Amino acid sequence: MATQSISVPRDKTNDRRVMVKEAKRNAWAYVFISPFYLLYAVFGMFPLLYGVWLSFHKWDGISPMEWVGLRNYARLFVDDIWWYSVYNTIWLFFAATVPQIILALILAFIINSPYIKGKDFFRAAFFMPIVASAVAVSLLFVTLFGERYGLLNFFTSLVGLPPVDWLGDRNWLKPSIALVTIWQWTGYTMIIFLAGLQSINTELYEAARVDGAQTREIFWNITMPLMRPVILFQVILSIIGAMQNFDIPVMLAGGTQSSSPGGTDRSGLVAMVNLFWTAFKYTEFGYAAAMAFLLFLMILVFSFAYNRWQGGNPTD
């Protein structure tokens, strides 16, 4: 279609008429892409705006809404439990996402090496955990993490370490959640990086080899610079994902019907779990909507800060 539209004369007075004509000629394209915009308006955009509106109200979900202005936000700013859940979320982002990205990058680089055999097997093996439901995975890890009888403590006892109450001890719950998250997500991140690595022109590597470059030097001087946009994009998606982390933390910290969300001393209480309980167990919809909006702002700030710090544009 591009080739046809080029032949139309580009005259300023004609522009408007040309545009209408082009739009008419491509009417079907609008039909084809419209479902996204219609659905997003109803199920994407509207909930976001409505959420902001909701955050200025006190509402239990049933009785009439009561306008409270900024009072939900004022309360949120002095809510220690909220800030602790934010702290836990950020803690988990650093403990789970950063190692996961580094590991994924190393694994992707190794598997992308032309000398490695059995690529298909390794790729599939690393990708396997993401296929499994986080709920099912958590049930499995609850057993692996068992205090006195879990397999993990059995392994650590073999090297003489004392048993750890992985999910019951307030100091170990977060690391346990981080471990399961790393276990589940590293393979997925690796596949994304692998796709990026495969788009790097192999002639660059060959030229470097001919010049006598070592693998380590190739990694730092060719691979890393070229992979920067992919990594940048992945980190931003990880920030968005990590701030909304729910499945694994809620399941490892006692399940969805637990009366003490977040486990021992709320040490595993992440922001989304806090929000979930506030809205759907304590039925404080307005207050939870304020949490959601604050979380949304934090994601925005972190993503922009990271993007700025890396000096890149993720949509490049």
Added chain:
Amino acid sequence: MATTTQGSFTSRRASRSTGRDRLMGPAGMTALYAVLIIGSLITVFPFYFMLVTSTHRSETILRIPPPLWFGDRLVANYNDLLAALPFWNSLWNSVAIAAIHTALVLFFCSLGGYGFAKFRFPGREPLFAFLLATLMVPGALGLIPSFIIMRNLGWIDTWYPFIIPGIANAFGIFWMRQYIDQAIPNDLMDAARIDGAHEFRIYWNVIVPVIVPALGALAILTFIGSWNNFFFPLLILKDEAKYTLPVALSTLRSLRGTEIGVQILGAAGAILPILIVFVVASRQFMSGLTAGAVKGG
């Protein structure tokens, strides 16, 4: 994988001439394989342990050392699982939702992707930029209003909230656009247009048959996502008979005194079907996944 195999010939020749490379020497290669093998053991072992545990009773599982080989409690655990939750019913719900949702996603996303890839219409760039930007908007934050919308639509305790909203999603459309842009020459559609074919016919008869690899990868990703979806079903589904598998399983965590073997068998029931699909399709899936993702923007 075509690019790597193609590259290996020339770079292998080149590295022979340079000699001592610490990572690519014999010791380095052993270390690299060790990383891969240990890594894949760590990812695969819990699945094996899951299968083993589901055939034991709690006392045996809690023994030191824990069992690493299969026991004889599978049938007993299975009966207990069926007593604890309507397993097959939940499994069916999950399969039906994932299948219907995936079919609709494939249709609407390929249609939208085709629209963006092969038509030059006014407003195309800003519309596409908007679509990409929505990818960066954290969706779960509209969750409470979404719940309220579903309630007002009368969709509580139905499957619609998991089937309808995501059928024309930004990721799927972006994905299909990338593939269609690269894989389909414009002549293909122009020839059909000269023959006087209707635009929708061209999509259905000319485009769809050519984009099967990308559709396959998108199908698997969508199916996995729907199958494992937890947060929203947890909010929407009240009636146990309508539970999807993850929601049904999450109740097991709260039931104290449920045999460990039974819980793990339930987890295995949720993981195995999708794992089998993945292992069978992994080769095509992986190449489809990397092929679609290669050229960004």
